[in-house]
Amino acid sequence: MNIKRLIIIPAYNEEKQIASVIEGVREYSDADIVVIDDGSEDRTAERARSAGARVIRHPFNMGYGVAIQTGYKYAFRNDYESLLQIDGDGQHHPAYIPDLFALVENHKCDLVIGSRFLKNNQYKTGLLKSAAIRLFRWVIRMITGETITDPTSGYRCMNRTVFRYFTEDGFPYDYPDANIIIVLHRRGLKMTELPVMMAPNSEGRSMHRGIFKISYYFFKVFLSILVTLLRKKSSL
Amino acid sequence: MTLHQKIFAVFVSLAIFVVIITLVRNRKLRAEYSWLWLLAGFVVFVLVLWYDLLVKLTALIGAVAPTTTLFIFSIIFLVFTALHFAIKVSRLSDQLKNLAQKISLLEAQRDGSFH
Numbered sequence: 409m410n411i412k413r414l415i416i417i418p419a420y421n422e423e424k425q426i427a428s429v430i431e432g433v434r435e436y437s438d439a440d441i442v443v444i445d446d447g448s449e450d451r452t453a454e455r456a457r458s459a460g461a462r463v464i465r466h467p468f469n470m471g472y473g474v475a476i477q478t479g480y481k482y483a484f485r486n487d488y489e490s491l492l493q494i495d496g497d498g499q500h501h502p503a504y505i506p507d508l509f510a511l512v513e514n515h516k517c518d519l520v521i522g523s524r525f526l527k528n529n530q531y532k533t534g535l536l537k538s539a540a541i542r543l544f545r546w547v548i549r550m551i552t553g554e555t556i557t558d559p560t561s562g563y564r565c566m567n568r569t570v571f572r573y574f575t576e577d578g579f580p581y582d583y584p585d586a587n588i589i590i591v592l593h594r595r596g597l598k599m600t601e602l603p604v605m606m607a608p609n610s611e612g613r614s615m616h617r618g619i620f621k622i623s624y625y626f627f628k629v630f631l632s633i634l635v636t637l638l639r640k641k642s643s644l
Numbered sequence: 645m646t647l648h649q650k651i652f653a654v655f656v657s658l659a660i661f662v663v664i665i666t667l668v669r670n671r672k673l674r675a676e677y678s679w680l681w682l683l684a685g686f687v688v689f690v691l692v693l694w695y696d697l698l699v700k701l702t703a704l705i706g707a708v709a710p711t712t713t714l715f716i717f718s719i720i721f722l723v724f725t726a727l728h729f730a731i732k733v734s735r736l737s738d739q740l741k742n743l744a745q746k747i748s749l750l751e752a753q754r755d756g757s758f759h
Contacts, residue, residue: 462752463752464748464749464751464752465748465751465752466744466745466748467744467747467748468744470741470744474741474744474745478745478748478749481745481749482749482752485749577742581741
């Protein structure tokens, strides 16, 4: 059975790493690769193209959430059956790609998250980020009863039902983390995690940094979760 | 309300009216947004000429001075205007995002980077 697979790589100013990320992915999968260049100011798009990936370029920077949604839209329009997303900074090891696809394609779940905390690996996070993740984990368990150890992981694989749903206008592109898990749970979709190794971000860049940014991020995510919970199930 | 205050208030409401009409006429402001401002000018105008209404309104909301009523309603008006714009901006951001995504997907298709 030949399943139409897509791997999306959201990237913003990743000219140094993007080629090696694509090569790494190629080693483990023959799926189509699309890089979503989120309005980079450097040569990310050219590097990705030379490395053999297809490139979708945003006219300006719109953020990580919008970049992955562009990938979902592309996958949906081009009739892909399963989709994997992996970060463009080389943080995610591509060796887990076959396992992630297998979990989704064998109907074990609708969405699988690559978790850096499931197994005792050496991943070090900052104090603030680790506190943030712990809090998210707790909120998710309170609301859904499920334990998701790494709700902010961008290493995910999903089937068409999930990414089709993410193409809709309600997709919380500002903060596609914990609330996505809650929304999927309320829709009755099945999620699981796969232990993966992650390298610390090589350039020390992180999605959420600094006490102010983290607090603001938290506030937004919690507000978004609250609003999600207030919505009727049918409108999710 | 003294005649002095009345003249000033009428002048302000007329000024708002003229500015809005001029902006709409010069296509700087879309007619869709003008009604709210015209309404504000109109309300000031009415309250100035019909001072009893303002006094009654003051008694109704439990304020002491009629000027307080004017200030309270001005603030409520400004809050609603700001909210109105926040809603517009949210919708515009969503539309802009969808448009940018569409352009990106079409551009990639045109450049032959798709199947």
